[in-house]
Amino acid sequence: MSVRGRIDNFTIHFQPSGFNRLFGIPMTELTDAAYDASAVIGPEIPRLEHELGDTPGFAERIQLVEERLIRMLGRHGTVDPVAIAANSLFASNGIHRVSSLATDAGLSPRQFERRFLAQVGVPPKLYARIVRFNAALDHKLRLPSRAWSRIANDHDFYDQMHLVHDCRAFTGESPSRFLAHLERVPEFHTFFATENHPRQK
Structure with a gap:
């Protein structure tokens, strides 16, 4: 079609x-x-x-x-x-x-x-992981210049590799590669948007 x-x-x-x-x-x-x-x-x-x-x-x-x-x-x-x-x-x-x-x-x-x-x-612990990952991704989409290490810290990941691990688990790709796909289709940004502000440290 x-x-x-x-x-x-x-x-x-x-x-x-x-x-x-x-x-x-x-x-x-x-x-x-x-x-x-x-x-x-x-x-x-x-x-x-x-x-x-x-x-x-x-x-x-x-x-x-x-x-x-x-x-x-x-x-x-x-x-x-x-x-x-x-x-x-x-x-x-x-x-x-x-x-x-x-x-x-x-x-x-x-x-x-x-x-x-x-x-x-989904189980509550898995849901918590999904929500945290979505919030981290939304944060990066809104502030592209912010380092992934800072994003990971802002959202209570143990470290950047913890964020990378969850990203691969949910998307099959690294954060940077997945973000590059999203940048080509900005309409998809709404799926990760959140009104919640990350806790700054």
């Missing part, structure tokens, strides 16, 4: 357990896989796609999706303590101790990990 002309698109970034809370699907069923949205969520997706196609303005399309999601969120009750813990882990750039989060949630470590897996899709 060949597409020409201007294409407008946007992505939806859910909170760590947001997709599970909205749709009730165990995230372990979706982790490391790609699905057509309608196969996962159901007939609501084709209807929404049709409405988006009939909505002329880009801002209006975003508003349409936001209103639909907010309406769905209103059907749910209080936020689960594991969801609160996952949000805290994200807000801390992956620095919070998982054991203390389990205690704060009033759960044993095993209970916490089981519920975290269902709501987020």
Whole structure:
């Protein structure tokens, strides 16, 4: 398929357990896989796609999706303590101790990990590593002149090699090579963007 002309698109970034809370699907069923949205969520997706196609303005399309999601969120009750813990882990750039989060949630470590897996899709310690790596990468994208060693220190890696190890584990490449790929496709930067500021040392 060949597409020409201007294409407008946007992505939806859910909170760590947001997709599970909205749709009730165990995230372990979706982790490391790609699905057509309608196969996962159901007939609501084709209807929404049709409405988006009939909505002329880009801002209006975003508003349409936001209103639909907010309406769905209103059907749910209080936020689960594991969801609160996952949000805290994200807000801390992956620095919070998982054991203390389990205690704060009033759960044993095993209970916490089981519920975290269902709501987020990966174990809490792995999620913390992913969040920390994303924050470090976002930091480097915003401040390209900052040395990788400083980035590693700012985000509580043991040293630069620890950051390199995690980068290879998640991307299969060194930080510099992976960053070079991202620089060629700046639209992908949003996938690593975070509103959290790193802890300066």
